[in-house]
Amino acid sequence: MMIKNGTVYDPLNGIDGERMDIFVENGKIVEESKEKEVIDASGLMVMPGGVDIHSHIAGSKINIGRLLRPEDHRKDVVPRTEITRSGVGYTVPTTFVTGYRYAELGYTTVAEAAVPPIGARHVHEEFADTPMIDKMMFPLMGNNYFVLKYIEEDEFEKLKNFVAFLLNATKGYAIKMVNPGGVESWKWGKNVESLDDKVENYDVTPREVITNLAKVNEELGLPHSVHVHCNNLGAPGNFETTIETMSALRERIHITHIQFNSYAGEDWASFASGAPEVANYINKNEHVTCDVGQVVFGDATTMTADGPWQHTLYKLTGNKWVNSDVEMETGAGIVPYVFRERNLVNAIQWAIGLELFLLIEDPWRVYLTTDHPNAGPFYHYPKVISWLMSNEKRGELLAKTHKGVSKMTTLSDIDREYSLYEIAIITRAATAKALGLRDKGHLGIGADADIAIYKLEDDFERSFSRAKYVIKDGEIVVRDGKIAKGHLGRTFWVDAGGEATDEIKEIFSEYYTLNFENYPVQEEYLPRQEVISCK
Amino acid sequence: MILRPKFKAKMPIEAECISPDILAEKRIENLEVYHGNKRRKLSDLFEILDVKTKDVRIEGDVGNVKYIGAKMRSGKIIIDGNAGMHLGSEMEGGEIFVEGDAGDWVGAEMRGGLIRIKGNAGNLVGAAYRGSKVGMRQGMIIVEGDAGHEIGERMKRGIIAILGDVASFAGAHMKGGTILCFGNMGERTGAEMDRGTIIAFNPLQLLPTFHYNATYNPVFLRFCLRELRKYDLPIADEHITGRYERYNGDLTELGKGEILVWKG
Numbered sequence: 001m002m003i004k005n006g007t008v009y010d011p012l013n014g015i016d017g018e019r020m021d022i023f024v025e026n027g028k029i030v031e032e033s034k035e036k037e038v039i040d041a042s043g044l045m046v047m048p049g050g051v052d053i054h055s056h057i058a059g060s061k062i063n064i065g066r067l068l069r070p071e072d073h074r075k076d077v078v079p080r081t082e083i084t085r086s087g088v089g090y091t092v093p094t095t096f097v098t099g100y101r102y103a104e105l106g107y108t109t110v111a112e113a114a115v116p117p118i119g120a121r122h123v124h125e126e127f128a129d130t131p132m133i134d135k136m137m138f139p140l141m142g143n144n145y146f147v148l149k150y151i152e153e154d155e156f157e158k159l160k161n162f163v164a165f166l167l168n169a170t171k172g173y174a175i176k177m178v179n180p181g182g183v184e185s186w187k188w189g190k191n192v193e194s195l196d197d198k199v200e201n202y203d204v205t206p207r208e209v210i211t212n213l214a215k216v217n218e219e220l221g222l223p224h225s226v227h228v229h230c231n232n233l234g235a236p237g238n239f240e241t242t243i244e245t246m247s248a249l250r251e252r253i254h255i256t257h258i259q260f261n262s263y264a265g266e267d268w269a270s271f272a273s274g275a276p277e278v279a280n281y282i283n284k285n286e287h288v289t290c291d292v293g294q295v296v297f298g299d300a301t302t303m304t305a306d307g308p309w310q311h312t313l314y315k316l317t318g319n320k321w322v323n324s325d326v327e328m329e330t331g332a333g334i335v336p337y338v339f340r341e342r343n344l345v346n347a348i349q350w351a352i353g354l355e356l357f358l359l360i361e362d363p364w365r366v367y368l369t370t371d372h373p374n375a376g377p378f379y380h381y382p383k384v385i386s387w388l389m390s391n392e393k394r395g396e397l398l399a400k401t402h403k404g405v406s407k408m409t410t411l412s413d414i415d416r417e418y419s420l421y422e423i424a425i426i427t428r429a430a431t432a433k434a435l436g437l438r439d440k441g442h443l444g445i446g447a448d449a450d451i452a453i454y455k456l457e458d459d460f461e462r463s464f465s466r467a468k469y470v471i472k473d474g475e476i477v478v479r480d481g482k483i484a485k486g487h488l489g490r491t492f493w494v495d496a497g498g499e500a501t502d503e504i505k506e507i508f509s510e511y512y513t514l515n516f517e518n519y520p521v522q523e524e525y526l527p528r529q530e531v532i533s534c535k
Numbered sequence: 536m537i538l539r540p541k542f543k544a545k546m547p548i549e550a551e552c553i554s555p556d557i558l559a560e561k562r563i564e565n566l567e568v569y570h571g572n573k574r575r576k577l578s579d580l581f582e583i584l585d586v587k588t589k590d591v592r593i594e595g596d597v598g599n600v601k602y603i604g605a606k607m608r609s610g611k612i613i614i615d616g617n618a619g620m621h622l623g624s625e626m627e628g629g630e631i632f633v634e635g636d637a638g639d640w641v642g643a644e645m646r647g648g649l650i651r652i653k654g655n656a657g658n659l660v661g662a663a664y665r666g667s668k669v670g671m672r673q674g675m676i677i678v679e680g681d682a683g684h685e686i687g688e689r690m691k692r693g694i695i696a697i698l699g700d701v702a703s704f705a706g707a708h709m710k711g712g713t714i715l716c717f718g719n720m721g722e723r724t725g726a727e728m729d730r731g732t733i734i735a736f737n738p739l740q741l742l743p744t745f746h747y748n749a750t751y752n753p754v755f756l757r758f759c760l761r762e763l764r765k766y767d768l769p770i771a772d773e774h775i776t777g778r779y780e781r782y783n784g785d786l787t788e789l790g791k792g793e794i795l796v797w798k799g
Contacts, residue, residue, distance in 0.1 A: 070664070
């Protein structure tokens, strides 16, 4: 296949809007192809397929969210077509609709960012039913019994082995921590408030969990850094915790949905932006990457392993709430939420997200997410792009929001606008690089032929909402913004070695409600897989 | 407009398009309905006469037709026989009259208008659809026969008047509005209600989480009942001048709801 005469944005190869031809053969980008198929891309924008570094698309808490929200589905019913299956959308879409909508946006790789290891099998079953995109998932480790035990006992080698074993058993991709230590304390109705609080019933602090797992991450040579949802998420004044977390390490660290962790103020009445401080730290320290978790006004379903925060949110909103205790491993909570323009706190949250995008100078270290579906559904990414690319668009919405926003944030003083090249960085090139996916996020020779082709219009939101063409593994799967062909993507996982020691098995048989043999996910559950080896 | 059913089978039909606004605005030959899982033309299933008048009369039994008058904004629908589920759900205005019985979810999440049913109604009259926070928000539903379970569930405003009996959980999770029952009320009336008023003209068994306040003649009720007489409800003078026992609840929730029980 030949993609002829397109305007190519390929930041990993330094190509910024050059007119060129791209050749595809056998699912890869090649130097020259003899195939006759030609896509005329004159006047169109050619980018690598989008790579989402943090989204919640499969697994137990998504499914609880789906069950909890029939009212959410009722307003977004998706009928069957000859090519696609039926489903429902909005904040917690069905697996098929998730795949289709990502593809229509031009996204081809998505990371499910929080999986209780015991629910891994469920995640892979849902992945097998999530079409179009390549997937990966991050098992939760920050509150795992074994992790806390080995850190308390100062058994670093055992910890390293356990992490490798867990990645292998769950077919996971990276180390995820959510409110490290806090979720364990929540099992006794408590939380941790600083990096140096003791975790309930353990002689371990959140700082030790983060530093140890980051060290394990580097020693195992995992492709992605540790993926951290910080302590004190959502609380006013938490930007200090965030900076403390980043400065606790010299190793690579990815702070996820950092918007929720960049708050200043002492309480909800004095709630303000801590984004300048956080951005300043990130600008000075190269070991940190982050994704934003940008608020999009409208309906959201908050779902996270951060059980104590979800309880706070339930108390704040009075909305329905599900709390879940995952034996030995983690917890979770789900609360529906509506972000409102006229609500001062919500409007400040919206502005903080944009401040972070605009104040962090290096686009290679700040990525576009809405922490789907926590701050809004992923298919509103084009809206976020339009706010980033146009000061005017941003101003229009700012004028509609609560007037306190200008006082509590610096958004109105910022006039930076993203270029298309920078958008390509924050949505595909940099995320692929941060995930260590060598064949994704670029269009160089040998890369996977995951390509998104957009028609650039005056309205950036419309331009990115429906890709003109999407090519996945060398085949046209989206044409004129509509699914043209079903496709099953791959699942990536990391083989870091690791073995189930007798000790692990013994503890397992003593405390888990299932047999050890039933715990690891067999490869049969991954109909198309690609194993990434370490280092 | 007159619609005469041509179908006999019991297969359910979904016909959101039977609404005076849609029938007036759109070309009738293009209107589609679901017959079971098959898409059919409205005109395949109904004989359509007198196309010029906006008000709709359905001459026959449409007990298997769902969503009649759903989301309607104005005009009138008269149904000579029974009506199916979701009658007038989410309607914003206009009137629906049913000579026979109606199915479940009559006027669910309605926002205005009037629905009057001569026969019985099913469950969840004026209720919220599953998962929603708020049921009926405005308007009036009158059922001259009996009604089923969970009527007025999560309703926020508006009036539901049942002339016959109602089954259990009337006004469950109620947030406002008024339910009147001239027959007998079932178990757990007003369970978990936050606000709103339930008026029972016969003795009923209350939940233990309702607290007796007083026996009195509420002034607002005199106005309310006099106004409601315009709708041809069986309101006797004794109902207007009589004393009522007031209970507040549900104390497991906000407890600002009230149940008024007529004592004569």
